[in-house]
Amino acid sequence: MLRSLQIEPEKCTGCLQCEMACSYQAEGVFNPSKSRIKIFAFHHEGRFVPYTCTQCTEAWCMHACPVEAIVINQVTGAKEVVEDICVGCKVCTIACPFGTVNYNQDTAVVQKCDLCGGDPECAKACPTQAITYVASEQGGINRMRAHAAENLPQDNA
Amino acid sequence: MAWTRNVLRVNLTSGSITHESLNMQWANDYLGQRGLATKYLSEEIDPKCDALSPENKMIMTTGPLTGTMASTAGRYSVVTKSPLTGAIACSNSGGYIGNEMKNAGWDMVIFEGKSPHPVYLYIENDKAELLSAEKLWGKSAWATDELLHSIHQDPLLRVAVVGRAAEKGCLFSAIVNDLHRAAGRSGVGTVMASKNLKAVAIRGTLGVGSISDPAKFFKATEDGKKILAENAVTGEGLPALGTQVLMNIINEVGALPTRNHQEVQFEGASEISGEAMLEIRKGDGKANLTTNGACFGCTIACQRISTVDKNHFSVKDKPEYHGNSGGLEFENAWSLGTDCGIDDLDAITFANFLCNEDAVDPISLGATIAAAMELFEEGVITVEDTGGMELRFGSAEALIWATEVTVKGEGFGLELGKGSKRLCEKYARPEISMTVKGQEFPAYDPRGIQGMGLAYATSNRGACHLRGYTVASEIMGIPEKTDPLVTDGKPALVKAFQDATAVVDSAGICVFTTFAWSLEDIAPQIDAACEGDWNAERCLEVGERIWNMERDFNLAAGLTGKDDTLPKRLLKDVAKSGPATGKANDLHKMLPEYYELRGWSPEGVPTDATRSRLGL
Secondary structure (H helix, E strand, O other): OOEEEEEOHHHOOOOOHHHHHHHHHHHOOEOHHHOOOEEEEEOOOOEEEEEOOOOOOOOHHHHHOOOOOEEEOOOOOOEEEOOOOOOOOOHHHHHOOOOOOEEEOOOOEEEOOOHHHOOOHHHHHOOOOOEEEEEHHHOOHHHHHHHHHOOOOHHHO | OOOOOEEEEEEOOOOEEEEEEOOHHHHHHHOOHHHHHHHHHHHHOOOOOOOOOOOOOEEEEEOOOOOOOOOOOOOEEEEEEOOOOOOEEEEEEOOOHHHHHHHOOOOEEEEEOOOOOOEEEEEEOOEEEEEEOOOOOOOOHHHHHHHHHHHHOOOOOEEEEOOHHHHOOOOOEOEEEOOOEEEOOOOHHHHHHHOOEEEEEEEOOOOEOOOOOHHHHHHHHHHHHHHHHHOHHHHHHHHHHHHHHHHHHHHHOOOOOEOOOOEOOOOOHHHHOOOHHHOEOOOOOOEOEEEEEOOOOOOOOOEEEEOOOOOOOOOOOOHHHOOOEEOOOHHHHHHHOHHHOOOOHHHHHHHHHHHHHOOEOHHHHHHHHHHHHHHHHOOOOOHHHHOOOOOOOOOHHHHHHHHHHHHHOOOOHHHHOOOHHHHHHHOOOHHHOOEEOOEEOOOOOOOOOHHHHHHHHHOOOOOOOOOOOOHHHHOOOOOOOOOOOOOOOHHHHHHHHHHHHHHHOOOOOOHHHHHOOOHHHHHHHHHHHOOOOOOHHHHHHHHHHHHHHHHHHHHHHOOOHHHOOOOHHHHOOOEOOOOOEOOOOOHHHHHHHHHHHHOEOOOOOEOHHHHHHHOO
16 A cells, blocks of 8 residues: 655644754754755745645656666555666756755765655654555545535534 | 864954864763853853853754754754853753754854844854944844845844843843744843854754764654654644643642742633633734744744734734734743733744844743832832833733833833843842842743742742743643642652653753653654764763853852742742642752752762762
């Protein structure tokens, strides 16, 4: 069963535990600037929004890579960067429509979310379940249920 | 080892910037942040120096847990001598800048001297430079924050900044970071501005590593987060209502100082409570509260993110204030609201926005306005002083006016900016000032919560709830319930809270965790992160050492046991309503026992035996 990261911005508090967990898993230090998931604060609107790679099926980053350094993990479906092959040309960072592949100047290769091999640290670290790891085919199930509930007769509650 | 072991020293007089190693002997004795920076300050300045002279230094400092995954571990502090009190100042802030400083590789930044012209410090990892702030001087904290982001073309830059009030000498100016978090009390921002230092802008990308025992650390911090999530205060009350969960509670127990402490209950409390912030407004159909938010690393998320009704008189023609910003904490809702007799939630929220915009401590501001209102009601201050404004209790218009002139440093605002003590002295009515050691009270009346009287009187930074929050025990039953109306047992309770808080403030975490965590929960997190054995017993000893060191600083600065007192109003005038009716604060029953428990002489001086026991 393929699973995806599900993000519910209305639950995010902007604590950045996910960014610390991500960077620690990937780099061995707590370093939000190296996190593959980013939280964006919209001050005026009073909102925090987590954002990371959606693992596109037709992944533009993968198609754009001239050296085939981005490969599909057959178990998780994640598009993973093979650091030994990546030449740091950054074409994938241009190809990605969402900006979720980025160059790491310390390693001289690109970095992106790899779903931590199927056990994403960001989802585990999130204290409010704003980030969860759910069956890809049921990503919308809670919202469907919420909309379905809107049609319930009011006096029968 | 958790510390980066690096200290950045910035001499503003000469413009020189040097790197040095952290004194690890002191780190072992004082842990970090509040304790460690106070040790540095005590060693480096003459406590008698003029707080606003170049001889004073200002230290920005993180703790060993800052920047790690421990819950709430994003804190930083500013340590200096206070211009408001003449005592030690240590103001603690959340937001994101503490983590950024640690990620840039610094435990501490020490500022000394005074720059010949306005500057700001820009730090990008190990690169640090002083840049001209000529174009930033005269701008609000918010405007400066925006300009710095634009100048450096870096949306991820974190900024700590002073506003116009500090430039104009307001003695309770704060240092605001991330727009609405603040090192708020005791005028630390005034010291920063006196050095011609407008801002500190930091970008850190090095990471925080070197956790001594990672497996143990993740276990200890996970356990800690679970306790916070399952606790009624940190898991439910604070995320839902913020610190404003307290407004109705403290009013009910008759400990909500009202109209400059003339009363202990406020008839309008429910109108400005945390619950009221959730109610839909008539004006624009929205609630005051948009959502809660978290500081860096915090799994509690007590921050309020709020709007003012755009139809409200205060912002009607000011669309720049129609969006979301930092909402009301209980202390601010009390000082700007209750203490001024004002029950207009929108007006108080807007006044709080203004305090953030220009980096002013809303507790001291509200309390000073309250004193001015009493002076006005008594006819001591007149419309001639205010330029026509009727400065009356309950007037939201007066609150907004007084806030605006103070944060901008204009006209009568310059008088208000001196604080309640100096204002009341100027008008020859010192008894009207509700202060200890020159600092204004927060939101708990010691007639209704006896232990807080002792906590205020003996607080090393003047009247303050965050040096020993016995409200937790006396009202909320944490760790166990004590009777708020009796003095028995309070000296030991105050001492225990003071020592424990000192170590929490030195670790890099938030004091709000202590609603759920004891030192038994905190010590394993410090122990796993840092070298050496850090058990709860050692932590408490470090806390006691810090407390005594701060006391020694104050004694050397010229304060004495005589300053460990409360205004006459709280010692003589009894509460007129609520459970504490007929009671004043019985400080005299607690203070001698407190000195004895501390190992201090009857004059309040640590004995040689005490100093020697603590290695001072």
